[in-house]
Amino acid sequence: xxxxxxxxxxxxxxxxxxxxxxxxxxxxxxxxxxxxxxxxxxxxxxxxxxxxxxxxxxxxxxxxxxxxxxxxxxxxxxxxxxxxxxxxxxxxxxxxxxxxxxxxxxxxxxxxxxxxxxxxxxxxxxxxxxxxxxxxxxxxxxxxxxxxxxxxxxxxxxxxxxxxxxxxxxxxxxxxxxxxxxxxxxxxxxxxxxxxxxx
Numbered sequence: 432x433x434x435x436x437x438x439x440x441x442x443x444x445x446x447x448x449x450x451x452x453x454x455x456x457x458x459x460x461x462x463x464x465x466x467x468x469x470x471x472x473x474x475x476x477x478x479x480x481x482x483x484x485x486x487x488x489x490x491x492x493x494x495x496x497x498x499x500x501x502x503x504x505x506x507x508x509x510x511x512x513x514x515x516x517x518x519x520x521x522x523x524x525x526x527x528x529x530x531x532x533x534x535x536x537x538x539x540x541x542x543x544x545x546x547x548x549x550x551x552x553x554x555x556x557x558x559x560x561x562x563x564x565x566x567x568x569x570x571x572x573x574x575x576x577x578x579x580x581x582x583x584x585x586x587x588x589x590x591x592x593x594x595x596x597x598x599x600x601x602x603x604x605x606x607x608x609x610x611x612x613x614x615x616x617x618x619x620x621x622x623x624x625x626x627x628x629x630x
Contacts, residue, residue, distance in 0.1 A: 457525025459532075459564055461571040464521055466513035469505065472521070475530040477501035483554045484615050489589035489622075490552055494615035508535065515539070518575045522555070522564050531559040534568040536575050546630075548576050550586040553593065565596050573629055582630030587611075589620040602627045 464472065477498060484496045492500070511517045516539035522532035532555035540547050550572055555564050576584055586602070588594060589612060598604070602625040611622035 455524045455531070455559070455562070457528055459522050459524060459562070459567060460526055460528075461520055461522045461532075461567050463571075463575060464512070464519045466509045469509035469512055469519050472530060473502050473505045473509075476505045476521070476533060479530055479533055479554050479556055480504065480552075482556050482558075486557045487615060488554070489612050489614050489620050490554065491612075492615065493613065493617070496615070511539075517551075518572075518579070520568060520571050520575065522568055531556045532564045532568055534572045536572050536579070536581075538579055538581070546581060547583045547585065548579065548581040550584055553586070553588075560592075565593070566600065569596065569600050573627070577629060580630075582628060584627045584629060585624065586626075587622045587624045589614070589622050594623060594625075597625050600627075 469476070480490070480492070480501045481496050481498070483490060484492045485494055492504075508517065508519055512519050516537070518536040518538060520534050520536070521530045523530055532553075534553040535551045537549040537551050540549075550569075553565065553568060553572075555568070573584065586597070588597070594604070605624040605626060607621045607623045609621050610619040612620055614620050
């Protein structure tokens with residue numbers, strides 16, 4: 432299991448006075464879920480995914496995203512967790528509290544790339560952003576990669592805000608692919624690739 436990461440007061444306090452922000456009752460804890468717990472938390476995971484997709488995040492889904500499709504996605508993730516193909520991490524409002532963010536580490540790679548993993552579906556509820564939760568998730572996913580003996584991480588994003596987070600976290604920008612995917616409303620968007628060597 433990945434060690435927990437608490438969000439610091441400095442990170443948590445940034446822009447936290449906005450009236451639309453989610454009020455967090457406890458320090459945010461980032462931890463890794465196994466298959467059974469992932470299955471049990473599907474409703475909460477789907478809440479985060481739907482919230483992000485309906486907010487415009489380009490994460491493989493079009494809007495409107497139904498509860499049934501979101502739940503089916505998380506069931507497939509839980510099965511891959513059980514098979515050892517990926518790690519699923521969540522950011523909670525305290526131990527066992529509301530899930531406010533999540534990220535995945537795709538461990539299963541071609542046999543000629545055993546040292547590499549992909550970071551995928553880094554999601555933070557819109558009301559919980561700008562509190563250091565994304566940074567805590569990225570620290571935790573890098574720790575999970577080290578525990579799995581991975582030395583090279585790769586990710587892609589269509590979000591300017593996420594790009595700023597990755598740059599601050601020491602990721603190297605490779606470049607953009609124009610018109611790579613669609614935003615949830617159907618407009619085309621560029622995708623930017625990043626990598627980080629951690630070993």
